[in-house]
Amino acid sequence: MSKAALSVVEGDQESLAVTLSGDWLLGGQLPGPDPVLDRLRASPKPTSLAFDSQLLGKWDTGLVKTLVAINQSAGANGVQVDDTGLPAGARQLVTLAFAVEEREGARRVFRQKKFLERVGESVMAGLESAKELLTFTGELALSCRRFLSGKATYQRSDFWQYIQEAGAEALPIVSLICFLIGMIFAFVGVMQLTLFGAGIYTADLVAVAMVREMSAIMTGIIMAGRTGAAYAAQIGTMKVNEEIDALTTLGMNPIDYLVTPRVFALIVMMPLLTVYGSLMGILGGTVVGLAMLDVTLLQYVTQTIQSLHLNSLFGGLFKAIVYGILIALAGCQQGMACGNSALAVGQSTTKAVVMGIVYIVISASVLTIIYINLGI
Amino acid sequence: METAQPHITAQNLTMAYGDFLIQKDLNFSINRGDIFIIMGGSGCGKSTLLKIMIGLKTPTTGDVFYDGEPFWASSDAGREAVKRKFGTLFQSGALWSSMTLAENIGLALQQFTDLGAAEIREVAAYKLMLVGLAGFEDYYPNEISGGMKKRAGLARAMALDPEILFFDEPSAGLDPISAKLLDDLILELCESLGTTIVIVTHELASIFAIGVNSVFLDPVTKTQLATGNPNDLRDHHSNFEVRNFLQRGEAEDKAA
Numbered sequence: 001m002s003k004a005a006l007s008v009v010e011g012d013q014e015s016l017a018v019t020l021s022g023d024w025l026l027g028g029q030l031p032g033p034d035p036v037l038d039r040l041r042a043s044p045k046p047t048s049l050a051f052d053s054q055l056l057g058k059w060d061t062g063l064v065k066t067l068v069a070i071n072q073s074a075g076a077n078g079v080q081v082d083d084t085g086l087p088a089g090a091r092q093l094v095t096l097a098f099a100v101e102e103r104e105g106a107r108r109v110f111r112q113k114k115f116l117e118r119v120g121e122s123v124m125a126g127l128e129s130a131k132e133l134l135t136f137t138g139e140l141a142l143s144c145r146r147f148l149s150g151k152a153t154y155q156r157s158d159f160w161q162y163i164q165e166a167g168a169e170a171l172p173i174v175s176l177i178c179f180l181i182g183m184i185f186a187f188v189g190v191m192q193l194t195l196f197g198a199g200i201y202t203a204d205l206v207a208v209a210m211v212r213e214m215s216a217i218m219t220g221i222i223m224a225g226r227t228g229a230a231y232a233a234q235i236g237t238m239k240v241n242e243e244i245d246a247l248t249t250l251g252m253n254p255i256d257y258l259v260t261p262r263v264f265a266l267i268v269m270m271p272l273l274t275v276y277g278s279l280m281g282i283l284g285g286t287v288v289g290l291a292m293l294d295v296t297l298l299q300y301v302t303q304t305i306q307s308l309h310l311n312s313l314f315g316g317l318f319k320a321i322v323y324g325i326l327i328a329l330a331g332c333q334q335g336m337a338c339g340n341s342a343l344a345v346g347q348s349t350t351k352a353v354v355m356g357i358v359y360i361v362i363s364a365s366v367l368t369i370i371y372i373n374l375g376i
Numbered sequence: 377m378e379t380a381q382p383h384i385t386a387q388n389l390t391m392a393y394g395d396f397l398i399q400k401d402l403n404f405s406i407n408r409g410d411i412f413i414i415m416g417g418s419g420c421g422k423s424t425l426l427k428i429m430i431g432l433k434t435p436t437t438g439d440v441f442y443d444g445e446p447f448w449a450s451s452d453a454g455r456e457a458v459k460r461k462f463g464t465l466f467q468s469g470a471l472w473s474s475m476t477l478a479e480n481i482g483l484a485l486q487q488f489t490d491l492g493a494a495e496i497r498e499v500a501a502y503k504l505m506l507v508g509l510a511g512f513e514d515y516y517p518n519e520i521s522g523g524m525k526k527r528a529g530l531a532r533a534m535a536l537d538p539e540i541l542f543f544d545e546p547s548a549g550l551d552p553i554s555a556k557l558l559d560d561l562i563l564e565l566c567e568s569l570g571t572t573i574v575i576v577t578h579e580l581a582s583i584f585a586i587g588v589n590s591v592f593l594d595p596v597t598k599t600q601l602a603t604g605n606p607n608d609l610r611d612h613h614s615n616f617e618v619r620n621f622l623q624r625g626e627a628e629d630k631a632a
Binding site: 234 | 431456459464466467
C-alpha cells in the first residue's frame, strides 16, 4: 500500500492543479486538504482548479470527504473547479453530495447560554410543568366525578386487572419489607428500652409506629416504584405508539379510559395493603420481641392491643389513601405528558417514581403536623 | 356527484407549532364518496393537516366544515358527535397493544352501540375477514406482521361503519404487493360503502391508482400549490413543482 499524498501545482494563467497519489483509504495516514484550502484563500486567487489523479491508487470516503472540503472552499472563494481529472466514481459522489442544497435555517447553531438565561428558562419550565400538573389534576377531578356517577367510558375488565396488579401481586414485596421494618424497629426498641427496664414497651413502639406511619409510607414507596412506574411506562408507551390518539379520535376521553380506573385501583388497594403491612410489621416485631425479651407471646400481644387506638388505625388508613392518589397522579400525569420517543418513556418513568416519593414524603409531613394539632 | 354541498371543506386553514408556521391559507373541498389525497414533500405538514381534520390539533386560524357545519368553532359535544363519524388508520397502526384484534375492533362497538358481547365478536370477525385477516381474532398486535397490523388498523377504523375514513401513510413500510392490495381494498371499500376517504401519502403509485381529488402542500412557500385530480395535475398543471413531484422529478420546465 502506497502512502497517500496531495500536492498543489501552480499552473500558468493562475490555474491550480491538485495532484493526488497513493491509496486514499479511511484509517490510513491521509494528508488534510489544508494546503489547497490555504492556497484558495491566498491572493492572488486562482481562477480555476483541476485535479490530476493518474497516480491515485485505491480510494474510499477518505478521498471523497477531502474533495468535498476542497469543493466547498472553492465555491466560497469563487474558484472554478474542473473535476474531469477525478475517477468517475468519485466525481459522481461529489456531485451527489452537492445535489440537494442545504435547507436554509436547517443547521443548528449551538451557543453557550448565559447563566441568567439558563435560570430564566428553568423557572419558566418549572412554571409550565406546574401549570400542566394543575390542568391534569383538574381534568382528573372531573373524570373522577364521571367515574363515580357511572358516566365514564372504561373497560370493567381493565379495572379489575389494575386492582389485581396493584393489590394481590404486591403482597410478597409488601410482606417482606414491612416484616423487616417491624423487626428493625423492635431491635432498636429492645436495645434502648431495656436500658430503662421498659423492654415490654417495644410492643407499643412497633405497633404504633407501623399502624400510624411506617406501614403506609413503606407501602407507598413500594407502590411508587412498582405501580407508579408501571403506569407511567404503560401510558407513555401508548402515547408513543399513537394509541392515545386512536382513543381520542374515537371520541373517548383518554383520562376516563386510562387514568381514572388506575387511580381508583390504587385508592382501593393502598389502605388494604397498608393494613396488611401493619400486621406483617407487628409480626416481625413479635418475633424479635419474643427472641430478645423475657416475655411470653400473650404478654406481647396484650401489650400491643392495649397500645393501639382506633384513631391511629384511621389516621394510617387516611394517609394510605392520600399516598395512593398521589402515586397514581404522578405516574399517570408523567405517562400522559410523555414525549414521542423510547428515551422519553424512560424519563417519564423515572420522574414518576421520583415525584411519587417526593409527594409521599411531603404529604406525610403535612398530615403528621395536622394530626398532632388535631390531637389524633 | 349529485350532492350539491361538499362533504368536507377547509377554509383559510393556517397551522403552526408555536411560532413555527407549517402551512397557511389552505382552502379545498372534498365531495361525498371521493378519495382525496393530501400530498407533498417530506416535512410539509401533511400529517399535521390530518391531525387538524380529525380533531387532534387545533388550527391557528380557519376551520374545517363537515356537511357545512364548522368543526373547531362548535362545542366540545358537537365535535364529539362529528368525530363519531370518523374512522382513522394511523401511520403505525396504533392498535391497542394490550388487547386482542377482536377486542381492538370491539371497543368502539362496545362503547357506542347496544350490541351484546357475542354480536360484537361476530362484527369484529366479519371486519377482520374484510381485510383478509380471518381467524386472527385472538392474536395480540405484537404477534402479527407490520402489513397485518395496518390491515387490522383498517378493520378497527371501519368498526362503526364511518362516513369518513382517514389514512395516515397507509402504504408506508409495506412491500409493493401489500401496498397494492391495500390500495385495492381501499378502492373496493369506497365503491361498496360510499365512504369518503382522505389519505395522506407521497406514494405516487397509490396517488394515481386511487386518487380522485387532491391537495398539494409545498414546504417552501408554506401553502397549497394545487388542488384537483392528481392525473390532471401531473399532465396539465401550470406549476413546475407540482408536475415535477408527480412525475418523480422528471418533468420538463416548460416555463409557461
